[in-house]
Amino acid sequence: MDAAAPLLEVEDLEVEFRTRHGTARVLDGVALSLQPGRTLGIVGESGCGKSMTALSIMRLVPVPPGRIGAGAVRLKGEDLLQASEKRMREVRGKDISMIFQEPMTSLNPVYSIGDQIAETVRLHEGLSRRDSLDRAIEMLKAVHIPAAERRVREFPHQMSGGMRQRVMIAMALACRPSVLIADEPTTALDVTVQAQVFDLLKELQEKTGTAIILISHDMGAIAEMADRVMVMYAGRIVEEAATDEILESPRHPYTRGLISCVPHMEDEPPPERAALTEIPGVVPALTDLGAGCSFAPRCAHTTDLCRRAAPQPFAVGENHRTACWLYDEAGAA
Amino acid sequence: MLLLAVVVFNFILLSLVPGDIADTLAGESGGASQEVMDDIRRTYGLDRPFHIQLATYVGKVIQGDLGTSYYFNMPVTELILGRIAPTLLLVVTALVLAILIGTLFGVIASRRPNGLFSHFVTVLALVGFAAPVFWTAFLLIVLFVAMLEIMPLSGLVDPTTPRGTLTWYLDVLHHLFLPVLSLSSIYLASYSRLARASMMDVLGSDYIRTARAKGLGETAVTYKHALRNAVIPVITIAGLQFSHIFSGAVVVETVFTWPGLGTLAFESILRGDTPTIMGILFFSAMIVIVVNLLTDVTYRIVDPRIRSARNA
Numbered sequence: 252m253d254a255a256a257p258l259l260e261v262e263d264l265e266v267e268f269r270t271r272h273g274t275a276r277v278l279d280g281v282a283l284s285l286q287p288g289r290t291l292g293i294v295g296e297s298g299c300g301k302s303m304t305a306l307s308i309m310r311l312v313p314v315p316p317g318r319i320g321a322g323a324v325r326l327k328g329e330d331l332l333q334a335s336e337k338r339m340r341e342v343r344g345k346d347i348s349m350i351f352q353e354p355m356t357s358l359n360p361v362y363s364i365g366d367q368i369a370e371t372v373r374l375h376e377g378l379s380r381r382d383s384l385d386r387a388i389e390m391l392k393a394v395h396i397p398a399a400e401r402r403v404r405e406f407p408h409q410m411s412g413g414m415r416q417r418v419m420i421a422m423a424l425a426c427r428p429s430v431l432i433a434d435e436p437t438t439a440l441d442v443t444v445q446a447q448v449f450d451l452l453k454e455l456q457e458k459t460g461t462a463i464i465l466i467s468h469d470m471g472a473i474a475e476m477a478d479r480v481m482v483m484y485a486g487r488i489v490e491e492a493a494t495d496e497i498l499e500s501p502r503h504p505y506t507r508g509l510i511s512c513v514p515h516m517e518d519e520p521p522p523e524r525a526a527l528t529e530i531p532g533v534v535p536a537l538t539d540l541g542a543g544c545s546f547a548p549r550c551a552h553t554t555d556l557c558r559r560a561a562p563q564p565f566a567v568g569e570n571h572r573t574a575c576w577l578y579d580e581a582g583a584a
Numbered sequence: 585m586l587l588l589a590v591v592v593f594n595f596i597l598l599s600l601v602p603g604d605i606a607d608t609l610a611g612e613s614g615g616a617s618q619e620v621m622d623d624i625r626r627t628y629g630l631d632r633p634f635h636i637q638l639a640t641y642v643g644k645v646i647q648g649d650l651g652t653s654y655y656f657n658m659p660v661t662e663l664i665l666g667r668i669a670p671t672l673l674l675v676v677t678a679l680v681l682a683i684l685i686g687t688l689f690g691v692i693a694s695r696r697p698n699g700l701f702s703h704f705v706t707v708l709a710l711v712g713f714a715a716p717v718f719w720t721a722f723l724l725i726v727l728f729v730a731m732l733e734i735m736p737l738s739g740l741v742d743p744t745t746p747r748g749t750l751t752w753y754l755d756v757l758h759h760l761f762l763p764v765l766s767l768s769s770i771y772l773a774s775y776s777r778l779a780r781a782s783m784m785d786v787l788g789s790d791y792i793r794t795a796r797a798k799g800l801g802e803t804a805v806t807y808k809h810a811l812r813n814a815v816i817p818v819i820t821i822a823g824l825q826f827s828h829i830f831s832g833a834v835v836v837e838t839v840f841t842w843p844g845l846g847t848l849a850f851e852s853i854l855r856g857d858t859p860t861i862m863g864i865l866f867f868s869a870m871i872v873i874v875v876n877l878l879t880d881v882t883y884r885i886v887d888p889r890i891r892s893a894r895n896a
Contacts, residue, residue: 311796344799351797356790361812361887371798406888422798 256328257284258462259308259347259430264322266300266307266486268537269315275537277303279486281322283464285430288456290463292477292494294470294509298534300486301466305432308464309349310339326430345375348423352435354416358407364391365403368422375426390421393458394451413444417451424455432464437472449475470513474498479570482506485534485545488564492571502573504550505530544576552577590869591645594862595638601856604630608654608856628654641862650866651859655852660863664845668867670740671844673756675826675833678764682771683822689772690779691811695802697784705776712773717832721766721839728762735762738841763840767832771825778821782814789813816887823879827872 266278278300285291293301306312308324310331324331326346331339343349351357359367368390369383378386384403391399394417407415416436423431433452437445449472456463465476473480473494480497482490482505490503501507508530532549543558544550550557556576564572565579606621625631629640644651650660693702728735736742736759745752786792787810795809830846837846845864852860883890 309797311793340799340801342799343797349797351790351794353790357794359791359795359809359813360889362809363888370800374799408889419794422794 257325258287258327259283259285259464260323260325261304261308262323262325264304264307264324265320266303266312267318267320269318270538272536273538276540277317277486277537278307281483281486281488283481283488285462285464287429287462288460289479290456290465290477292473292480293464293466293483294468294473294480295483296468296534298537299483301468301483302434303486304483305349305434305464305466308432309343309347310334311343341375344371344423344428345426346428347430347432348426348428349432349434350416350419350423350436352438354412354419354439357419358415360407363404363406364410364418368403368418368425371422371425386425387421390425391418393424393455394418394421396421412440413447416440416444416448420448420451420455424459424461427459428461430464431461432466434466435468436465438467438469445472452476470498470510482509485540486537487545487561487574489546489575490571490573491564492568496568496571500568502567502571502578503546503575504552504577505546506573544574586873587866587869588642591642591862591866592638594865595641598858598862599634599637601858603856604858606630645866650863653852653857653860655855655857655860660859663848663860664863664867667843667845667848670842671830671833671837671846673760674763674767674837674842674844675829677760678767678833679771679822679826679829681764682768682775683818685768686772686775687779687811687815687818689776690781691783691806691814693776693780694783694787695806697780702780705780709773709777712770715769717766717770718835718839720769721762721836724762724766725839740843763836763842766839767829767836770832771829774821774825775818779814779818782817783810786810786814812886816883819879819882819886823876826875827868830868830871 261281261283264278264281265276268275268277281300281304283291283293283304293304295301303312307319308331310319310324312319319332322332326342331342334342358364362370365384365387368387369380372378372383372386373380376383388399388403391403396402396414396417402410407418410418420436431452436452437448440448452463452465453476455461463476465473467473477494480492480494481488482497482503484505490497490501490506497506498510501510512529530549535545535548541558542560544553544561547553547557554576562574562576562579564574566572567578604625606624622631629637632640641651648661650664652658653660653663656663689701689705689708693699693705696702725737729737738759740759741752741755742759745755783806787806792805792810795805800809833844834846834850836842837844838850841847845867849861849864851857852864
């Protein structure tokens, strides 16, 4: 891990939701650390806690039914979980910004995109109407929207999905935040547009030095963008390593499953990925997780120990940890 | 064109009603000979064939002449213009109040969908829907006029007050209170319910999450980002209900003897004063058309999607 002090540090985050079927622990012991200018990828299936991690960092988890039970989210040393709501409103959009999965519905249909970008700037930097609109135009140019002076007055319904996601990025970066959380930014877009959005994010990151948390279920996207990867399953981090490392030697059975799920287009694929595989079963209901490893019911290597106790992360290489009993070298397993 | 259709349709419909002015006059004067009745019918042109009567009437309407009231013996246009102001005052005040307060109730209720206030709004809506407007009016009279004795029973204004002075206007407002309260009660109920549902729908949408992620406070999120989207269905219903509220006004005006179009319509029907009835129907049709136009204009102001759809 880099020696520099992390920009954003999450420690032992626990989030619970009260539901009709009992309390669901949607995040359990989540920890992450993000260096300035770097990109951290979070992967996992739907419902594994990726988006909840992002919302918890922004403290946008709906309370109730949600509850942040324990942990710390430190931005440049300040614990955001202890901060006042007023302070959080200053942080949101200024220090930490977020872009969402659904560009089609994430912009307010009744305000022009210029107004919506300018609103953030006015709110956080106290600029005048005119200056903030100038900033909006400048931002639209930065995200390569042609005829920015004209389009700034347009409304969301006049733009395509890719354009709207560019607007979302422009809005998120308008106050030059130090952290950008991108929650599945390309899932709703065409493949060709996906590549453009990733290129744009990379380009802007190089220019501004913004650190990015990229949430995705697409291993390909993560491989393209991220320096480090965290794999989540049922609210826990099951494996964490540098991107190259995790792609070359995934350790946790779930990570291996995820990687072999990605379709390849080689003429002669190596025999181990000759067929597209799937992970049998589904993510368990978070209300009735037993004492054991939550992946055990779907895992091919399950032992009695897996059903009895949840594994802690074990170091399996340089800056590579995985929560799986298979790698417990100290234990007798 | 639409208005013309309304005029023709009203004329045909009303000529199907048995009895005419001769019958009414004869009835009021306690009987008349056939000769006198024929004479009356000739005077009013009722002896002529139906299609001639229709053509004459339509021709006059186009020229802006709605005929002469049998009962008041004065031009219908003049009669209606004299009565329209109190009705518009009543109806517009009631509707505006219902929309404003109803929307506000709905917005507050949507902030805490399971809170006490939200349940209060639900109950209020139920009572408002269920209670007939004349019944509400009588209960309000019992409470404010008979028990508390702080409100006037009926009429537009105390006739002893000098007209045009500040006291006169205040007295009109004083008299306006109960009719407006009765009339708006039903609409208040439906608007608060509608606004609550609409707000809850909007507050769950993605762009509200975006607004929060920008760092906006709850007040800005609710009143700037959510409300403007949530009022779109309210506008739709308001436009539709404006014509509805006129029928409510007939009842309320009758209960409070409010000297508006409603009372005039009610009395004219009893008197068989066909020209006045047709005149009132013509005017309400016109108002409905104007209100529809206003609704469309309001839409365009609030929702940019409609603006560009119409321009395309």
